[in-house]
Amino acid sequence: MKKIRKMLAGLLGAAMVLTSFGTPAWADSATRPTLPTIDTTQKGTLTINKYEGTDANTSNDKPLAGVEFTIWKVADIEQDSSSSKVGFKYTPVTGLGLVADDFTSNETEAQKYTDDIYAKVLNKLNTNKDVENGTLAGGKKATTALDTTKTTATAKFTELELGLYLVQETNAPSQIVNKTANFLVSVPMTNEAGTAWNYDVVAEPKNEAVYSGITLKKTGTTISADGTKGTPTALSGVQFALQRYNTTSNEWELVTTADHADGIYTTNSAAGTVGQITVDGLAPDRYRFIETSLGIGEENHGYILNGTPYEFIVNTDKTISINGDNKGESAVITADNEKPDLKKEVKKGDTYENAADASIGDMVEWKVSASVPSNVDQLKKYSITDTMSNALTWLEDKADLKLTYKSSNVEKILDLKNVGATPDYNLTKPTDNQEGGSWTIEFTDTGKSKLKAANIDSIEVTFKTKLNEKAKIGKEGNLNDAQLDYSNAIYPTVDPTNPNKGKTPGEDHIKDQAIVYSFSIDVTKVDGNNNATKLSGVQFDLYRYTGNETNPTEEQLKQNAVAIKTNLTTGIDGKIAESGLNGLKNGRYFLVETKAASGYNLLKAPVEVNLNVDYVVKKTTDKWYDESNNLIGTKTTITSTKFTGGDTNNAGTYSVTIENRKGFTLPKTGDIGTAMFLIIGIGGMLAAVYIMLRGRKKA
Known part of the structure; x- marks a missing residue:
């Protein structure tokens, strides 16, 4: 037995020296019988426990799953009783180039199987091209897998014929820098005490592993209606899937951990790391982050979810490569996600504002501005709609609807058409002379691609409508709504393992309003000596003056003013009918009296009415959500208006009272006799006065 122990000790030493994986641990079987000689009826097992690390201590090492081992039987083992002492011998199998002499040495019989023999056998096997290239046919394979406690990763070979085996690590995870060197294992081996044969052999080789980490920062950028990008804002609560590419299945697989069993990682909300995801312990391989949800936070809604993968590679030197650029170890x-915006305005003078004023019959010019996301070509929908109130009439020959495209606030000539077999956008609009109605511009895939290619970041749509007789007077105003509809997510069309596969993007809506006001003049005609007396039948012409004279004459008004309405007549209440002086914009107006009430004199000069109404508009933004509490739209509406200036009240009416006085009038035809006597009497009186004055001078 001492000889057998010594020979087995040599075998054990060879395994320890040659394998470069640390000292193997040999385990006894609790169920196998212990025999002094090899039981050739037995079958053996080889259990390989795999860890990361470089030394023999496994207490703190990380179990390493996914390592594939392949074993080949290279020699038979049998009891050798040819000498006076019991021993064992190897008989090489055919096909590997080994011969009996490979298992001999010049050592004494007691050292028959020493380290140099195992080294000689292993070196010869390693020179075999198939062994060297990992293409040796046959063999049994097993891959390490975590046990239920996840503390050990084990590969087990069972039902092994007794013999000497070559063990080769044929595949390993990407974090393994150097594979375990080929080594030999004898099945069976003696136990550590050398007192029995062990048919269940356990080996615990180790590998040096490389890991790295990466940080993802999630931001959102709002693009104002004119195309100007705001400062990116960190977004918390956004979810990403982390995937790793499996080169065996050629598919992407979720990277799961104890804290992320579903492979989903969420951006932080903690101060200092808001909007960030940091993942450590990534083995060298190809990875990608994919955004799957914007979360439920209201501040995140309105942004366009971008399901396009963000790929990166962890290199074996721990550096990170992104899009082919090596970013070092701190990548x-x-x-960034984008949120578009919309703005509706009306022309006031030479500029566009939230509100303006106009007279009935005026052509009012409007402008809709909408920002264009940089990934507009990937959106299923991008359209602009404008809805007009019934006080606005669409005149086809005067509407002059025009699209202007801008990049960095500079107009670009872009010939997009809405005609032909493949239009760039589809246009629907009201019929000619229609009151109210709406128009819609919806860009096609062709048009969206052209917007992207030209780096268009803003679109302006201008058009005109006529303010008609249905115009509302005062602070209620006449509204014009605009709406931007856009897809709120980008999902893959060809990517079967993308977690967003099969999803349909929803739509977000942004609404804004502009308003045009119109005012009125309330005229009351009264007796100058008694304002309670209302004068009816008085007629006026109304002019809007554009000249510079402070007190223009009637003739100057006719030259430098626009006649708004003529023959406006007061009723028994002294007022001009409501429709007569309604629907006026700000400006200098003059009332020219063309007919006085009976017994009253005409006014000597036109009466000025200065409409100079300031209006302060307050807008309120409302938001609405779908059944999953996702924001799908915002609506900005004009909720209040305050009028100031002049004598105009909040009803938008300027009140003016005009007095007339009775004057000298000639008698009517039937009173001629009386008039003659009156004239003669006056003449006599004048003659008497003349004679009296002349007499005094003579005296």
Whole structure:
């Protein structure tokens, strides 16, 4: 037995020296019988426990799953009783180039199987091209897998014929820098005490592993209606899937951990790391982050979810490569989402504002501005709609609807058409002379691609409508709504393992309003000596003056003013009918009296009415959500208006009282006799006065 122990000790030493994986641990079987000689009826097992690390201590090492081992039987083992002492011998199998002499040495019989023999056998096997290239046919394979406690990763070979086996690590995870060197294992082996044969052999080789980490920063950028990008804002609560590419299945697989069993990672909300995801312990391989949800936070809604993968590679030197650029060991991926905006305005003078004023019959010019996301070509929908109140009439020959495209606030000539077999956009609009109605511009895939290619970041749509007789007077105003409809997510069309596969993007809506006001003049005609007396039948012409004279004459008004209405007549209440002086914009107006009430004199000069109404508009933004509490739209509406200036009240009416006085009038035809006597009497009186004055001078 001492000889057998010594020979087995040599075998054990060979395994320890040659394998470069640390000292193997040999375990006894609790169920196998212990025999002094090899039981050739037995079958053996080889259990390989795999860890990361470089030394023999496994207490703190990380179990390493996914390592494939392949074993080949290279020699038979049998009891050798040819000498006076019991021993064992190897008989090489055919096909590997080994011969009996490979298992001999010049050592004494007691050292028959020493380290140099195992080294000689292993070196010869390693020179075999198939062994060297990992293409040796046959063999049994087993891959390490975590046990239920996840503390050990084991590969087990069972039902093994007794013999000497070559063990080769044929596949390993990407974090393994160097595979375990080929080594030999004898099945069976003696136990550590050398007192029995062990048919269940356990080996615990180790590998040096490389890991790295990466940080993803999630931001959102709002693009104002004119195309100007705001400052990116960190977004918390956004969810990403982390995937790793499996080169065996050629598919992407979720990277799961104890804290992320579903492979989903969420951006932080903690101060200092808001909007960030940091993942450590990534083995060298190809990875990608994919955004799957914007979360439920209201501040995140309105942004366009971008399901396009963010790929990166962890290299074996721990550096990170992104899009082919090596970013070193501290790599950061910035994933930014964009949120478009919309603005509705009306022309006031030479500029566009939230509100303006106009007279009935005026052509009112409007402008809709909408920002264009940089990934507009990937959106299923991008359209602009404008809805007009019934006080606005669409005149086809005067509407002059025009699209202007801008990049960095500079107009670009872009010939997009809405005709032909493949239009760039589809246009629907009201019929000619229609009151109210709406128009819609919806860009096609062709048009969206052209917007992207030209780097268009803003679109302006201008058009005109006529303010008609249905115009509302005062602070209620006459509204014009605009709406931007856009897809709120980008999902893959060809990517079967993308977690967003099969999802349909929803739509977000942004609404804004502009308003045009119109005012009125309330005229009351009264007796100058008694304002309670209302004068009816008085007629006026109304002019809007554009000249510079402070007190223009009637003739100057006719030259430098626009006649708004003529023959406006007061009723028994002294007022001009409501429709007569309604629907006026700000400006200098003059009332010219063309007919006085009976017994009253005409006014000597036109009466000025200065409409100079300031209006302060307050807008309120409302938001609405779908059944999953996702924001799908915002609506900005004009909720209040305050009028100031002049004598105009909140009803938008300027009140003016005009007095007339009775004057000298000639008698009517039937009173001629009386008039003659009156004239003669006056003449006599004048003659008497003349004679009296002349007499005094003579005296």
